[in-house]
Amino acid sequence: MRILYFAWLRTKVGMAEETVTPPEKVNDVAGLLDWLSTRGPGHANALARKEAIRVAVNQDFAQPGDPVGPDDEVAIFPPVTGG
Amino acid sequence: MSVSVQEQPFDVGAELAELTAGRTDIGGVALFTGLVRDVAGGDRVSAMTLEHYPGMTERKLEEIEAEARTRWPLIATRIVHRYGRMTPGDGIVLVICASAHRDAAFEAARFLMDWLKTKAPFWKLEETPQGGRWVEARDSDDEAAARWQA
Numbered sequence: 001m002r003i004l005y006f007a008w009l010r011t012k013v014g015m016a017e018e019t020v021t022p023p024e025k026v027n028d029v030a031g032l033l034d035w036l037s038t039r040g041p042g043h044a045n046a047l048a049r050k051e052a053i054r055v056a057v058n059q060d061f062a063q064p065g066d067p068v069g070p071d072d073e074v075a076i077f078p079p080v081t082g083g
Numbered sequence: 084m085s086v087s088v089q090e091q092p093f094d095v096g097a098e099l100a101e102l103t104a105g106r107t108d109i110g111g112v113a114l115f116t117g118l119v120r121d122v123a124g125g126d127r128v129s130a131m132t133l134e135h136y137p138g139m140t141e142r143k144l145e146e147i148e149a150e151a152r153t154r155w156p157l158i159a160t161r162i163v164h165r166y167g168r169m170t171p172g173d174g175i176v177l178v179i180c181a182s183a184h185r186d187a188a189f190e191a192a193r194f195l196m197d198w199l200k201t202k203a204p205f206w207k208l209e210e211t212p213q214g215g216r217w218v219e220a221r222d223s224d225d226e227a228a229a230r231w232q233a
Binding site for chain 2: 080083
């Protein structure tokens, strides 16, 4: 599963992207965020406030209960500020 | 109908001329452009860098444009959104909507901007005397976009 980080999430995690293999019990967005938080202090810090985070799965905005699988591209970012 | 996500500056006049060239069925064109300002939250802003999500950005802008076309009778639309480093006075985004009459042109342009503000995956980093800071999304933008849900 490919994870992309944008804006201050990238700064806090320390990387723009990584490829991960979460355990089988991780099968939705909420579970993935919880599991990613355990990967290190940078991850935990970046993902601490769920209300400050948005997620896209395969380039579509996703909700916490949406499924994620091993072939997905998951992007994690702050609320968008385009326009 | 077209969308561009690009680093290079755009020329508002040239974009407008290209959209209307040779057409005699357009009765009204509404054009909006968003610019970098030199102040934000009381601090001087010397530059702003926009980051985006390649792939999702183009897709979302095309979806937003297609949505506008289902809601209003538009003859032509153009969205240009830049990324990269910009300084005060630079153009960030351009939205042009052309229709037979002004109502559709005005409303669609407003709709596109309200949705761009909440759906387009860009993030802005402001440079101030205190250092760099990420712009935060605003509730007022969400509320503006919400009024189009009906």
